[in-house]
């Protein structure tokens with residue numbers, strides 16, 4: 001199953017992908033997490049991408065395409081993947097399409113999580129992440145067991161630098177300008193489903209499961 005999750009920051013793509021990755025037995029590839037890992041590991045790419053990420057702008061297409069295509073060629077992606085945060089521009093989508101056409105492994109489904117600005121802002125403002133493992137929490141809706149500590153490794157949780165109000169505004173502008181055109185692109189390609197990302201994760205997960213089960217017959221069920 002090769003799945004793309006589209007939607008603005010804070011729509012719940014990462015949370016849904018975390019749930020679906022177990023159900024579908026394919027890896028969750030979050031482009032933001034992959035870039036943050038590069039920064040943490042001190043890779044050559046780190047300084048170049050950090051300034052874009054901290055200001056809420058997208059990193060250049062060539063760079064992210066190279067990173068993500070190389071990730072997609074890893075053996076754990078042989079049976080499929082869930083893409084979260086990539087592609088984010090038309091050139092990225094076209095590059096991805098080209099690569100998948102080469103290996104005759106097209107995208108099976110695109111799920112678009114639509115969410116309103118107020119919901120997005122409140123989700124991002126309350127988001128806390130683990131600096132070690134990228135696990136994500138929310139102060140109100142998904143708090144850790146022990147306040148301020150990651151459930152997995154006990155590290156101190158932090159707000160992401162790009163979850164500050166001014167940076168959120170830039171990210172939403174970038175989303176509207178560069179990512180929204182992808183909705184039409186993938187809708188025209190078929191197997192495109194919109195879900196209401198304003199609703200809570202249980203509802204969204206349940207709807208996503210229903211869509212996947214209904215779309216894929218027993219012979220090619222995900």
Ligand code: AMP
Pocket residue numbers: 009031032033035052053054056057058059060064084085086087088089092162171
């Ligand atoms: P995210 O964790 O998905 O919210 O991404 C955080 C930041 O990483 C974005 O604001 C961008 O700076 C960068 N980024 C992640 N994915 C992409 C992408 N597909 N294209 C360009 N920049 C990206």
